Amino acid sequence: MTVVPAPSQPARQGKGRSRSRLKILAAAKALFLQDGYDGVNLDRIATQAEVARQTVYNQFGSKEAVFRAVMEHHWSSLPLGDLLTRLEQSLGTDADPAGFLRQFSEILLTFIEDADQVAFTRLVIAESRRSPWVAEEFYRVGKEPLTKTLAGCLQRLHETGGIDCPAPELAAHQFLGLVQEFIIWPKVMAIGPDVMSIPPFDVVVEEGIAMFLSRYGVCDEARAARTV
Known part of the structure; x- marks a missing residue:
């Protein structure tokens, strides 16, 4: 029987980070389209994405960085x-x-x-x-x-x-x-x-x-x- 090794911890963390990033981008895009740039903050993005505010901050650092990432993801x-x-x-x-x-x-x-x-x-x-x-x-x-x-x-x-x-x-x-x-x-x-x-x-x-x-x-x- 061939034993398939379990994904390493860094690999699991990378996949989790990627999933949370996509959730954040989708949530942020929906909020920006609904309420405009000024009507959105990191707290609202975190709530919409169902992640911690610190997660949003750690991955992006600012609302402007989130918006830039949303634009790039949109065109991708x-x-x-x-x-x-x-x-x-x-x-x-x-x-x-x-x-x-x-x-x-x-x-x-x-x-x-x-x-x-x-x-x-x-x-x-x-x-x-x-x-x-x-x-x-x-x-x-x-x-x-x-x-x-x-x-x-x-x-x-x-x-x-x-x-x-x-x-x-x-x-x-x-x-x-x-x-x-x-x-x-x-x-x-x-x-x-x-x-x-x-x-x-x-x-x-x-x-x-x-x-x-x-x-x-x-x-x-x-x-x-x-x-x-």
Whole structure:
């Protein structure tokens, strides 16, 4: 019979610390979204997470540190690695930039819906008036990596002849604008359907792709010439 050794005490402590950290982050995010930054303190976070206040303090040290960690954890649910994997699968002699952009948009929409992105963006906008570091951190840990990942994918598509895009970072911002103008900002600003007529998601994406590729797409002949 094979005897499986029990986890060491440091390993058990590490797992326990990780679980308590996730509980704290989930509790803190819920409270921040509900009551804003000023309406939350370490005591409330500890109570919501069902841990001791000292545990929160030991792991984070301050409410600002908790908020920064919440932002990082919030954005960590956006699977940027999936974008790179799907790009690799779509590259080759039959690179499909439209298919890739479609998959990218679906990943982005899933994140927006599943991660409370609308409510979190509203929170950041409200708090950044008093504390500019909030918006800076939100961009640093989220929007910047997202944009740079998309720009890197566009660069690869450019190099392999799928698109003609000499300025991929500019193009990444442009495509994000085409999509997010309809799928997030009307919700962030609480613009109702009686004021703004919003097309279905698939229409927004397909029209955005069509506009994007009208600028950066290449014809079959040009693609063949670039890959020779």
